[in-house]
Amino acid sequence: MTLPGKRILLIISGGIAAYKSLDLIRRLRERGALVRPVMTQGAQEFVTPLAVGALSASHVYTELFSREDEQDVGHIRLARDCDLVVIAPATADLMAKMANGLADDLASTVLLATDRPVLVAPAMNPKMWAHPATCRNVETLRRDGLSFVGPTAGEMAESGESGLGRMAEPLDIVAAAERLVEAKGATGPLSGRTAIVTSGPTHEPIDPVRYIANRSSGRQGHAIAAALARLGADVTLVSGPVTIPDPAGVKVVHVERAEEMRDAVVSRLPADIAVMVAAVADWRVATSSEQKIKKKPGEAPAPLQLTENPDILKTVGHHEKRPTVVVGFAAETENVEDNGRTKLERKGADLIVANDVSPETGIMGGTRNSVKIISKAGVAEWPDLSKDEVATRLADLIAGRLNGA
Template sequence: MDLSGKRILLIISGGIAAYKSLDLIRRLRERGASVRPVMTAAAQEFITPLAVGALSASHVYTDLFSREDEQDVGHIRLARDCDLVLVAPASADLLAKMAHGLANDLASTILLASDRPILVAPAMNPKMWEAAATKRNIETLRTDGVHMIGPMRGEMAESGEAGVGRMAEPLDIAAEAIHLLGVGTGPLAGKTAIVTSGPTHEPIDPVRYIANRSSGRQGHAIAAALARLGADVTLISGPVAIPDPSGVRTIHVERAEEMRDAVVSRLPTDIAVMVAAVADWRVAASANQKIKKRADEAPPSLELAENPDILKTVGHHPQRPKLVVGFAAETQDVEANGRQKLDRKGADLIVANDVSPESGVMGGTINRVKIISMSGAEDWPEMTKDEVAERLAALIASRLSAN
């Protein structure tokens, strides 16, 4: 799919990454999109409206109170007369305005008034990206359904600065725009899906926690693969060090109880794929302060409580999804343990794999799985986790179609 006939409203905010928006305009137009640009005052300090207008072959909108622009195309029409609102680069300032519903310039007013999909490509100094206020704003925007690509890790414009904060590359942003505007096509068009991914962290005290060894790579890949087949996907992720997948609504949680609540709150759904390595136990009463190690004292005892079984909850829920897929990470008797899990937890499919240390599955990029259903078990060859995700998504689509 290309972007032929698609109308993209491109909002360019301030930052050195604004220069990339010139290439982004070219990439979008190469793919058939029409681009209508909006520039903030800060963006005009880095690139000129003349350059943006020349590349977009369109009038550049800059002022909320422009009499000429409001008579021609008012800001409300700008907000609605498009297929996608794309913010690239999205500065920390503009993201904060979006999260708090501020509307004191043309860009923020359009974003508040728009009822179209919104895709943002953040770009800022790594310290700004890691700031607590930015994290809160990003979480709010994700919850609100704003799509996000990046930022990426790399060298910053400032000498000696490196980290996460670089704007995604124009080609990747264009590909994400194609994906978002292609939702609704494919074998899972019109279907909704929930995917859980990563570990959970169960606090012992403010510093320590109980967790499983999970990178989230397999769950994130499955969420992205389902989205590429047209599903509307919500990914509920525990703490991971990998970026959110493209084209997916991601909700970040920490504890098993938070993950359970997030899953149940989004039922009913057509598909549930429970990939997360949820900690089976939590500390019954975590400490409010760091537990200190003291000389000549025995280590403190920890009273454990059982965590909720999220797969079993979903498999036996009154609003049970049409297709429930669970994962069984085993170190021995993979098929036997997977089949017991299928029966006990009310799943339609169990994806079982050997996660013993020598397998390299936990934290790695390769997986070898066994698909277990009521009709038997099927061994899949060793594949990358992305390949497993693609094949599983196709299997899910086939089963839903058969049903």
């Protein structure tokens, strides 16, 4: 058993994926967890409290203004008398309530009152998941420190509908719950370890209003920093200019130029782990203009004299204070594996996370990633995953290498 005696408050909201909650309850109890269910009114349209109660061997809580339940336990005790809150499925409606602090039923009131870790397993139509309002709500919840598992891509319940929006499978939710419960404890596999992560692009100024950059959003680097922190590491994130929020639980240093990023990283050595995710501009203008370069009618544009930027991964990989585990990223548009192998040797890295960032993949700036993990031992190809899932897997892999697993 991996969750012996752990108290899981399971909130089931109203979507067709609610039927999966029955299997989730069974899987959690197989691992020794004590499951206390809360069902929204919508959830009861898909599965019955009788079935949920039978599988959980627990009273099922459904009403905010229940005299019996409030006298016995009450919504505040429900919110606090647990080790972890799991929402599966989490509908767009419930996430909107959570993001905006609404509390008009038992589930949303418990979520507003809890101070325990919360794991969210979204499930909805792909159009709803991709809607700007849902994206804003998800970003807010991540910034507030909530963890997510899924959604995944596949066929929807609606005929002819497919895409990203399926609830994660029960075993994947269980695995995510186990990681959160472990991270909440006094020790984790990276407890006492230090990590440096770089993320985002760099901006190399041409003049006061123009710069050289790339399309990196910083999502992957930020997710890796958060994943390492969840495993107990003391993480410093050195971030280039991004529009996403800083991850919770890590120290963040904001920089703009490649030279600033290099200096911030080197000044924080020695460390146990270095994960160089940032898409650093390879070149900068040799001498940037102090004034905006003006366009002159009939004249050719002024030539830009470029000079090479510092190679931060190579600097760290060959540094006298080299971290025990050094991970680099290779964003390629061709010959992904070959280029990744070359980078592994040349940069002095232990692992290279290589991916194809051609425009048609949607990886650069997107929310999903498809990577190859390259080491001296060989190449492991991971399936298409969310960037959060890539981060979780990579953090686990780093912890295993560092601890001799």
